[in-house]
Amino acid sequence: MKIVLFSDVHANLPAFERALEEIEKQKPDAIYCLGDLVGYNVFPNEVINEIRKRHIPTIAGNHDAKVKNLTEKQLAETGKNYAYSIIGASEKEYLATLPAHIQIDFQFNEDSLKMLLVHGSPKSNEEYLLEDKDENDFINVFKDADVDILCFGHSHKPYYRILSETVGNTTKYYHAINTGSVGKPKDGNAQGGFVVLHIHKNSGNLYKESLQVQFIRFHYDIDLSVKAIEASPLPNEFAEMLKKAF
Secondary structure (H helix, E strand, O other), X not given: OEEEEEOOXXXXXXXXXXXXXXXHHHOOOEEEEOOOOOOOOOOHHHHHHHHHHOOOOEOOOXXXXXXXXXXXXXXXXXXXXXXXXXXXXXXXXHHHXXXXXXXXXXXXXXXXXXXXXXXXXXXXXXXXXXXXXXXXXXXXXXXXXXXXXXXXXXXXXXXXEEEEEEEXXXXXXXXXXXXXXXXXXXXXXXOEEEEEEEEOOOOOOHHHHOEEEEEEEEOXXXXXXXXXXXXXXXXXXXXXXXXXXX
């Protein structure tokens, strides 16, 4: 089975349109969005409506969840809150009803894999699960959530890390996957990105060999996104962040 995961579009429509083109080339069996459709750019409604039109299951990122808590006074402020003030009523309602996570269970005869999709972590859409997190602490995140594969975004820095724990003669593997960001990378590479997961059952060690992770990066017309920010009340700093990917 081939699954595409993407996250952190952040209202960057030019990047999202290119991502969708690249995703279609993958011919996936399923597509999931790990949140943060809005913030930092001027196309939140267009991004939301593309997601809805394509019926892509989506979870709430911290920026998506933030929208319903902003006051009229905050939305009237110039600067970064402009990105939320332009979200339409129907689009706000959609964001307000997004789930906090999606769990997918795979059953291979006697064996199984449990995969959890979150934005930040199983506990919070604002918590960062960074690549250098202490291994024991990271394993406890998996144990508390009772999952084998944990997929998330939020930091905008893609990585795949396999953790392991041996008890007696048995080794248990845990897979941590950060999808990176479609519309606002922070790893020094301004290209957008997403992840393709290949799920298959192999003989031998199921937990180690049944998952392959492929990171896709793509070019898009970043000038369109930059100029849209610069022509809006948003801070020009947001345009610089896009160009320099920080």
